[in-house]
Amino acid sequence: MYGAVAAVKALSLIVPRGEFLTILGPSGSGKTTALMLLAGFVAPSEGDILIAGRSVASVPSYRRDQGIVFQNYALFPHLTVHRNLEFPLEMRGIKAAGRVRQVDRMLERVHLSGFGGRMPSQLSGGQQQRVALARALIADPPFLLLDEPLGALDRNLREQMQGELKSLHREFGTTTICVTHDQEEALTLSDRIVVMRAGIIEQTDTPAGLYDRPETRFVATFLGEAxxxxxxxxxxxxxxxxxxxxxxxxxxxxxxxxxxxxxxxxxxxxxxxxxxxxxxxxxxxxxxxxxxxxxxxxxxxxxxxxxxxxxxxxxxxxxxxxxxxxxxxxxx
Incomplete structure (x- = not known):
């Protein structure tokens, strides 16, 4: 609740392990609030949030084992790329030698070998996005949250990063929940899409199911032309x-x-x-x-x-x- 306004109403979702789920909707639909609830940045006024059967509704964000990628990347500007990736491993108590090996492997995986000594300001937008994804995945979290992850990129780079995201999801199998207002991005990336409107779920289905068999006028006109x-x-x-x-x-x-x-x-x-x-x-x-x-x-x-x-x-x-x-x- 925001004052007397319920940003999300009666939201009920089950996300199977390993699924890529996208929450899609226009501004004000409640999709970002839903992600903030899952991330632990906002507490639900009622109901519960379960991860692997365990309630986390009252668990603060920093104690939830999760990876998060924001639209503005949120990289530490005073740390090198290597140190940005090393930070979540250090917080989990992994020794220095092990951290270096993991960071090097992850940089190679996201095609940034040799970039470890650079500062974030020395990277392009696409490179910063790869670092943000690598940092979110390096500690092998059980789930990954993406907040408009490609919104700051131009069209060509966005399409390239969509392919990279799909490849990373296939490789790591991390349960992923993505929030976006970009219909093409949702159709390209997702196993399932949740379309939200005015704080409620309008329809949930596979990309093909939503596009070919929309249940409401809103879904038909929001997801493509009709x-x-x-x-x-x-x-x-x-x-x-x-x-x-x-x-x-x-x-x-x-x-x-x-x-x-x-x-x-x-x-x-x-x-x-x-x-x-x-x-x-x-x-x-x-x-x-x-x-x-x-x-x-x-x-x-x-x-x-x-x-x-x-x-x-x-x-x-x-x-x-x-x-x-x-x-x-x-x-x-």
Missing amino acids: NILDNARFRIESDAAPPSGTVAMLRPERICVASDAAPKRADDALRQFITGTVEDMIYAGPFRKYHVRVGNDLIVAREQAASGQQIFLSGDRVRLDWLRSDIRFVRT
């Missing part, structure tokens, strides 16, 4: 009857864009077809996004860019089609 067809003027065809209290949803990449006169395909009997007028075409490198006006409705379609592909411009009449099985129904 056409919500609640006011569609055309009849929506689907292989399943819509449950009560739901609206139809269609992902833009499930939609095929073709000319009005395009020939039929072998699976046309499984598809729904509509026609419309292109209002805008947005080129985004590997894909093109079309905004197509169908009566009063604006449909967004996205297709991979390929050589020899027909490109449609504003004012062109086009045919849109999709598999009826790609229609999903989400609660409002």
Whole structure:
């Protein structure tokens, strides 16, 4: 509780050993508070936190056997890279010779051999992130907490570090809980994703499950783009009857864009077809996004860019089609 405001409400999660779980949500959703509770920086106003069956709700952070990586890395600026990695081992009473061996092995693992004598200020952002990860993992904690771990990196470096994080997780098998607002990061890294909204869990599932089978309008629109067809003027065809209290949803990449006169395909009997007028075409490198006006409705379609592909411009009449099985129904 923050005064009369409950930042997290009725949060109930079980994280199996070795899982990479991401808590995803917009600002104010409660995801950071959830991480602070797990880290021991915030005490729960009610309920309990169990690690391997043992309550740690009243255990201070420095007595919890955990690794933590913050968005700003939180490296000791007055210590060398080697001493930053050595510190958690020293706190655990490991002798000097053993500390040196472990630090050298870990620096080699994160591709920073030869950087042990540098100060954090002499490293790039990606190198500092590797040091922060190495320091969090070097004492082999039973679980690892990541607070927006890649948020300070540029896109290319962020994608590179996503691969490094996945590799480290496979190698060490450390139970990992990550907090982020970056949907792509969550989809790339996670075994499971928890989507939070206004302090409660909206949905928990695998990345594929959340993206392909969102349960609510919020999850569908927060995790990627979605056409919500609640006011569609055309009849929506689907292989399943819509449950009560739901609206139809269609992902833009499930939609095929073709000319009005395009020939039929072998699976046309499984598809729904509509026609419309292109209002805008947005080129985004590997894909093109079309905004197509169908009566009063604006449909967004996205297709991979390929050589020899027909490109449609504003004012062109086009045919849109999709598999009826790609229609999903989400609660409002």
